[in-house]
Amino acid sequence: MSERRVIMLGNEAIARGAYEAGVKVSAAYPGTPSTEISEYLVQYKEDVYAEWSPNEKVATEVAIGASVSGVRSMACMKHVGLNVASDPLYTVSYMGVNGGMMVVVADDPGLYSSQNEQDTRMVARAAQVPVIEPSDSAEAKDFVKRAFEISEQFDRPVIFRTTTRLAHSQGLVTLKDREEIEDKPYVKNIQKTVMMPGNAKIRHVEIEKRNKELAEAANTLDLNRIEMKDTKIGVITSGIPYQYVKEALPNASVLKLGLVNPLPRKLIEEFASKVETLYIVEELDPVIEEQVRSWGIKAIGKEIFTVQGEYSANMIRKAILKEELQIKEPAKAPGRPPILCPGCPHRSVYYVLKKLGLHAAGDIGCYTLGAVAPLSVVDTTICMGASISSLHGMEKAKGKEYIKNWVAVIGDSTFLHTGVNSLMNMMYNKATGTVLILDNSTTGMTGHQDHAATGKTLQGDPTWAIDIPALCRAIGVKNVVEVNAFDIELLEKTVKEEVAKDEVSVIITKTPCVLLSKAKKPLYRAIPDKCKKCGMCMKPGCPAMTKAADGTIRIDDTMCTGCGLCDSLCKFGAIELVKEGDR
Amino acid sequence: MAAKNIMIVGVGGQGTLLTSRILGGIALQGGYDVKLSEVHGMAQRGGSVVTFVRYGEDVAEPIVEEGQADVLIAFERLEALRYAHFLKPDGALVVNDWRIDPMPVVIGAAEYPEGILEGLEKEYKVYAVNATEEAKKLGNSRTFNLIVLGVAAQHMDFTKEQWYEVIERTVPPKTVEINKKAFDVGYTL
Numbered sequence: 172m173s174e175r176r177v178i179m180l181g182n183e184a185i186a187r188g189a190y191e192a193g194v195k196v197s198a199a200y201p202g203t204p205s206t207e208i209s210e211y212l213v214q215y216k217e218d219v220y221a222e223w224s225p226n227e228k229v230a231t232e233v234a235i236g237a238s239v240s241g242v243r244s245m246a247c248m249k250h251v252g253l254n255v256a257s258d259p260l261y262t263v264s265y266m267g268v269n270g271g272m273m274v275v276v277a278d279d280p281g282l283y284s285s286q287n288e289q290d291t292r293m294v295a296r297a298a299q300v301p302v303i304e305p306s307d308s309a310e311a312k313d314f315v316k317r318a319f320e321i322s323e324q325f326d327r328p329v330i331f332r333t334t335t336r337l338a339h340s341q342g343l344v345t346l347k348d349r350e351e352i353e354d355k356p357y358v359k360n361i362q363k364t365v366m367m368p369g370n371a372k373i374r375h376v377e378i379e380k381r382n383k384e385l386a387e388a389a390n391t392l393d394l395n396r397i398e399m400k401d402t403k404i405g406v407i408t409s410g411i412p413y414q415y416v417k418e419a420l421p422n423a424s425v426l427k428l429g430l431v432n433p434l435p436r437k438l439i440e441e442f443a444s445k446v447e448t449l450y451i452v453e454e455l456d457p458v459i460e461e462q463v464r465s466w467g468i469k470a471i472g473k474e475i476f477t478v479q480g481e482y483s484a485n486m487i488r489k490a491i492l493k494e495e496l497q498i499k500e501p502a503k504a505p506g507r508p509p510i511l512c513p514g515c516p517h518r519s520v521y522y523v524l525k526k527l528g529l530h531a532a533g534d535i536g537c538y539t540l541g542a543v544a545p546l547s548v549v550d551t552t553i554c555m556g557a558s559i560s561s562l563h564g565m566e567k568a569k570g571k572e573y574i575k576n577w578v579a580v581i582g583d584s585t586f587l588h589t590g591v592n593s594l595m596n597m598m599y600n601k602a603t604g605t606v607l608i609l610d611n612s613t614t615g616m617t618g619h620q621d622h623a624a625t626g627k628t629l630q631g632d633p634t635w636a637i638d639i640p641a642l643c644r645a646i647g648v649k650n651v652v653e654v655n656a657f658d659i660e661l662l663e664k665t666v667k668e669e670v671a672k673d674e675v676s677v678i679i680t681k682t683p684c685v686l687l688s689k690a691k692k693p694l695y696r697a698i699p700d701k702c703k704k705c706g707m708c709m710k711p712g713c714p715a716m717t718k719a720a721d722g723t724i725r726i727d728d729t730m731c732t733g734c735g736l737c738d739s740l741c742k743f744g745a746i747e748l749v750k751e752g753d754r
Numbered sequence: 755m756a757a758k759n760i761m762i763v764g765v766g767g768q769g770t771l772l773t774s775r776i777l778g779g780i781a782l783q784g785g786y787d788v789k790l791s792e793v794h795g796m797a798q799r800g801g802s803v804v805t806f807v808r809y810g811e812d813v814a815e816p817i818v819e820e821g822q823a824d825v826l827i828a829f830e831r832l833e834a835l836r837y838a839h840f841l842k843p844d845g846a847l848v849v850n851d852w853r854i855d856p857m858p859v860v861i862g863a864a865e866y867p868e869g870i871l872e873g874l875e876k877e878y879k880v881y882a883v884n885a886t887e888e889a890k891k892l893g894n895s896r897t898f899n900l901i902v903l904g905v906a907a908q909h910m911d912f913t914k915e916q917w918y919e920v921i922e923r924t925v926p927p928k929t930v931e932i933n934k935k936a937f938d939v940g941y942t943l
Binding site: 176177178283307336339340341342343411414415417418483484485496497498499500501502503504505506507508509510511512537540543544545616709712714716717727728729730 | 815839
């Protein structure tokens with residue numbers, strides 16, 4: 172292939188880098204902002220096997236297995252997914268690799284789509300795993316290759332850390348051909364691959380040694396570089412903040428780190444000795460700063476920078492140059508928080524739960540949006556799978572009657588991720604309580620990824636589809652009921668019946684995500700003359716519906732998806748289906 | 755040249771991502787360094803969406819900061835108001851004169867501001883167009899974003915043929931003709 176320059180999303184560049192680096196196996200669970208890596212990898216299915224695993228722990232273990240067998244492998248996830256994967260991560264750190272192995276972890280400073288702000292570099296330090304961090308799409312692609320080389324050279328798995336701003340930014344990259352990496356032979360070596368205490372003890376000594384070697388090598392590694400300019404201001408930085416530094420301080424000297432764990436001590440000392448004032452610019456936690464200070468080097472960091480949210484060039488100008496920026500105040504405008512889409516089947520379920528006055532222990536997915544007005548049904552959101560287990564905790568704390576005012580709500584993908592374990596726990600520990608599996612036949616929030624119950628793999632092949640009702644029955648749940656989410660009368664009756672029982676019930680509302688179907692959808696129209704302005708149809712909070720100045724209802728025909736929920740709530744026949752020819 | 759800073763704002767689902775891809779494509783075609791940044795995931799479910807496009811000889815950060823946008827393309831009035839302070843004092847605001855109520859307005863917890871465009875016109879160069887209505891006339895209301903882009907294109911240094919080429923490469927093959935037509939409507943408005 173002749174070299175070709177194209178614009179690529181950070182995540183696309185990582186996928187391309189993996190392809191060029193000769194990766195053979197990749198496993199992931201979708202999580203913003205990491206999801207697109209796997210979706211872009213699919214185009215290389217001739218050369219790279221890529222899968223959605225049910226969760227990040229499984230994905231990491233798949234990658235470990237592939238590495239043990241001698242091929243280059245990777246697992247991809249977001250920061251909170253790394254918590255799920257931390258069990259195998261801490262141990263593969265001891266095992267090291269055969270084929271190179273990389274865990275791509277995307278952090279989310281600024282909390283665009285996450286339940287916490289968490290710095291993966293902290294986890295990596297605790298697990299003693301090297302971390303490589305690129306600053307734009309071009310580096311994202313090129314550093315992937317270096318990550319595998321370092322992994323193999325130093326016998327370490329490598330965390331490839333990105334952030335939302337990098338993952339979802341696009342920049343120019345130069346495409347290269349795939350390198351054919353020969354599989355390493357598998358040689359049985361249980362001292363390295365069976366982490367029972369006796370072996371692990373020896374490996375711990377070994378990884379300390381390897382980490383020291385890598386730290387030493389980091390002083391001359393091409394991933395780290397000094398850009399010497401004016402010596403008044405020196406900045407140590409990495410990742411996306413490097414770009415903000417370049418923008419804000421074009422004349423400053425910069426030590427740009429590509430390997431952020433372990434840190435190159437000699438290089439940092441050399442750089443620090445050459446500049447008058449040393450700043451450390453890193454988003455989230457003071458990971459570099461604390462180490463640099465521990466070596467007796469004077470540096471300014473979090474005393475002028477925040478540990479929350481994203482940085483920017485303006486912010487750096489203000490903090491370091493003390494520039495007073497002439498920026499207009501933002502206008503006062505009502506907020507526009509994310510909402511359930513028009514036609515979303517979750518809206519219908521929440522309408523019923525609200526009508527019945529129930530609280531919901533919630534989970535991670537689109538349905539988390541049931542927490543906000545006007546639905547306001549979801550009371551808790553913790554992490555994947557926690558809806559079911561936290562409901563169980565409530566029941567054990569307050570008893571069977573208390574839990575009749577509550578349900579757990581979880582999506583199909585999340586149920587298979589970790590919810591299933593929690594349901595097993597309910598049965599094993601003699602719980603009562605009702606679990607609603609809002610089965611929209613996809614992983615909705617991250618953009619419609621397949622999972623073990625959809626009947627399709629990441630690479631697009633048809634496959635066995637887990638039967639969720641049968642799975643629940645196999646766990647031991649006697650009461651497993653399936654209802655169409657938009658059949659609100661039947662749904663209401665079913666929920667009433669099931670929450671009244673002193674047993675575990677699972678109600679599955681199986682209605683596909685409205686965005687899944689590409690078919691032309693019907694749409695509804697309000698008839699102002701028949702409208703009694705009662706506001707019933709507005710209760711579920713459909714964004715396609717607005718009140719006109721006279722109080723009657725209007726339906727936005729560019730937004731309506733024809734779910735019919737408003738029609739089923741209107742007692743006056745003031746909402747009608749638009750005939751095909753009248754659109 | 756100093757980097758040219760363009761922002762596209764709208765409501766999740768209106769097509770800001772596709773529009774930013776077209777802008778990225780045209781910058782690449784012009785031989786510039788280019789960086790784009792966009793919002794995915796939970797934030798885009800009917801929420802306020804922002805994408806940034808920067809092109810020039812050498813572009814470092816992928817975001818446009820307050821007070822630095824040369825062109826702000828807004829697919830909805832309230833979103834124009836929300837992000838107008840990102841504009842340079844002499845920047846151009848291209849806005850689809852269209853209203854989508856956010857949930858706090860729908861449920862009566864907030865009011866949709868009146869007179870948004872009149873207010874913005876006092877401070878910025880405003881190019882308002884009712885692109886949604888224009889697109890309906892074309893027979894596909896979803897192509898309104900290309901109409902808005904067509905208006906914005908008048909403030910950028912690329913030829914119509916370059917735009918056509920990029921549109922052909924970027925939008926789904928079935929919609930190339932209608933999208934080109936929509937762009938044309940905006941370009942001549």
